[in-house]
Amino acid sequence: MAEKVKSREEKRTEMFKDWVSGEGVQFKDDQAKEAYQKRAGRIWDAVELKEPDRVPVIPMTNFFPAFHAGHTCESMMYDFDKLEDAMKSYVFDFEPDAFMGSMLVGPPGDVFEQIGFKLYNWPGHGAPENTSYQAVEKEYMKPEEYDHLINDPSDFWLRKYLPRIASELEPLEDLLPVTNVLELFIFPYLMPFGTPEVQSVLNTLMEVGEKTLAWQQRIGEIDGQIIGSGYPILLGGFAKAPFDVIADTKRGTSGVMVDIMRRPDKLKKAMEQITPTLIQSAVGQAKMNNNPFVFIPLHKGADSFMSRDQFREFYWPGLQTVITSLTEEGLVPVMFVEGSYNERLDIIKDVPERSTIWMFDATDMEDAREELGGTACIQGNVSSSLLITKTAEGTKNYCKELIDNVAPGGGYILSNGAAIDNAEDENVQAMIETAKEYGGY
Amino acid sequence: MSDDLVQEISDLNEDRIMSLVEEKIEKGQDPKRVLDECRKGITKVGERYEQKEYFLPELMLAGEVLDDVMALIKPELKGGDSEEEGLGKVLIATVQGDIHDIGSGIVSFVLEINGFDVHNIGVDVPPEEIVDNIKELKPEVVGLSAFLTTAIDDLKETIEVIDGEGLREDVRIMIGGAPINQEVTEHVGADDWGEDAMEAVRLAKKWVGVN
Structure with missing residues (x-):
């Protein structure tokens, strides 16, 4: 007899049951396990649009743990003892309902250096030691290269994109497409591997591979210990909107905006081609981490970038496919909506119910609540500027107002709107305290 | 057609x-x-x-x-492109530590097509370089851009250096970027801020005295 196909709801419930119970987590003691389950359960309730015991509070942190612990941003990417100190100090001092994990705070700087990574400036390397990493926007893909990407995305990535974003990987452009391998005629494909240039790339890849594995193991230990102390992690996998994949670091903002006007069909076809790869990658990560949350930062579809019609035609179809496909695997996409989406709330509510979190930055939270209420959990939107310029009391007042306006009925998580770096400790504390003291249902 | x-x-x-x-x-x-x-x-x-x-x-x-x-x-164009007198000079820069150029690029372009003579001196510009450019170009308006929240401190420092050089009498300073709002404007001591490129045009026009 054929196995019954599980519904989206069943898959999600299964995934959440494992995650909330802390399946596979090495807890410090029973108390930590209980605290973990309480926090994770609170988040599950919010996703299911039920009222938990109180409003969950999850600061979206970038380099804030470094600032809090008195380390430089640069040290997070090089000195993993300091990364550990920063992450633990942050979580144990502030006791949030979940944290974002060490992965985003401390990608290994020496690996970036060794491959000659050009796509980002990072603290101490193109950016000051106490400034976050920043993407270097350029036209990494030329308009005439759409056909290459459409016909064979992996080949484009390997032989065109990688050589352009990392100087030490440049010789990869000397390789032939792997599809050139035709039976006996495998030898033409093998020839470039005999050159010193390509061999140097292979050596580099072996070395950075080892370093990346070691780093991965170390942050796994750090995060594992924090989780084992009672704090869930709100990041199981990573994806992007297909439009942003092309816009952010392939064609660049200016390039992609012109493509909307000059070559709309190529742009759409390219997005269609890469969509399955985004879904497959995120599902793999989330299942490996046994964590349902897939983080999806949204960039170039915001109100100020394109019209509603352009959003509906170019941005939303790909993103909607990614979201829906992930929820079908029982996962919960967490959309980090940078900028504002005031003009698109009615469009984005066309997603599976009780399966997504929308974290808003500058979007009006009451409007978001009105449109998405009954469909999706919303999160946000204490501004990062407020956490720098306001007093603790001012922060508390703002958070109370947010809770009053959007929390009733459930389906709300209190947090800041854009990732925080140099926020004032007392203001972050005030945000967390407000949820705990004032956010009871 | x-x-x-x-x-x-x-x-x-x-x-x-x-x-x-x-x-x-x-x-x-x-x-x-x-x-x-x-x-x-x-x-x-x-x-x-x-x-x-x-x-x-x-x-x-x-x-x-x-x-x-x-x-x-x-x-x-024989004899060169005789640029018409613009409405006024605007100096645009993204402050030090910040390399985001999309917002400042849009503001520059929209100011230009509205008749301003715009000098966009790029990203990650230290305060001293901004001061040197103010002295040399003598703009009526300075537009400073910041996308990172850490750049709020750099905005503040930049404006303090401009003030310290005694240049504040001659220029008005507007700021813009993702983390910018009224509170940040007061915190860093700018004259005003804008949410989008059109607000930059309105401010610049107001300050040079045209409608």
Whole structure:
């Protein structure tokens, strides 16, 4: 007899049951396990649009743990003892309902250096030691290269994109497409591997591979210990909107905006081609981490970038496919909506119910609540500027107002709107305290 | 199809624009007049952007079209492109530590098509370099851009250095970028802030005394 196909709801419930119970987590003691389950359960309730015991509070942190612990941003990417100190100090001092994990705070700087990574400036390397990493926007893909990407995305990535974003990987452009391998005629494909240039790339890849594995193991230990102390992690996998994949670091903002006007069909076809790869990658990560949350930062579809019609035609179809496909695997996409989406709330509510979190930055939270209420959990939107310029009391007042306006009925998580770096400790504390003291249902 | 270059630019009919410009040049029309029509067309694009009929795709295409048109007209302009007196000079920079250039680029372009003489000196610009440029260019307005929250401190420092050099009497400072709001404006000591490029135009016009 054929196995019954599980519904989206069943898959999600299964995934959440494992995650909330802390399946596979090495807890410090029973108390930590209980605290973990309480926090994770609170988040599950919010996703299911039920009222938990109180409003969950999850600061979206970038380099804030470094600032809090008195380390430089640069040290997070090089000195993993300091990364550990920063992450633990942050979580144990502030006791949030979940944290974002060490992965985003401390990608290994020496690996970036060794491959000659050009796509980002990072603290101490193109950016000051106490400034976050920043993407270097350029036209990494030329308009005439759409056909290459459409016909064979992996080949484009390997032989065109990688050589352009990392100087030490440049010789990869000397390789032939792997599809050139035709039976006996495998030898033409093998020839470039005999050159010193390509061999140097292979050596580099072996070395950075080892370093990346070691780093991965170390942050796994750090995060594992924090989780084992009672704090869930709100990041199981990573994806992007297909439009942003092309816009952010392939064609660049200016390039992609012109493509909307000059070559709309190529742009759409390219997005269609890469969509399955985004879904497959995120599902793999989330299942490996046994964590349902897939983080999806949204960039170039915001109100100020394109019209509603352009959003509906170019941005939303790909993103909607990614979201829906992930929820079908029982996962919960967490959309980090940078900028504002005031003009698109009615469009984005066309997603599976009780399966997504929308974290808003500058979007009006009451409007978001009105449109998405009954469909999706919303999160946000204490501004990062407020956490720098306001007093603790001012922060508390703002958070109370947010809770009053959007929390009733459930389906709300209190947090800041854009990732925080140099926020004032007392203001972050005030945000967390407000949820705990004032956010009871 | 119309022969109205201003209208075709406003509607961004790219092919028609290029053939019209070529035609006009072949017919021996005064290139300055052609250039003037292009400017009028681009101003209309700016108006449609302000009315939220156009967004970045149209604005950025307009920028490309204008570049292409200029490449055709420039060789015909004997004695150089006699730039008209603009409404005023605006210095634009993204402050040190921050390399984001999309916002400052859009603001620069929209100010330009609204008649300002814009000097965008780039990203990650230290306060001293901004001061040197103010001394040299003598702008009426300085626009500082910041995307990172850590750049709020750099904005503050930049404005303190400008003040310390005694230059504040001569320039008005507007700021913009993702983390900027009224509180940040007061915190760093800028004169005003804008949420979008059109607000930058309104502020600059107000400060140079035109409507």
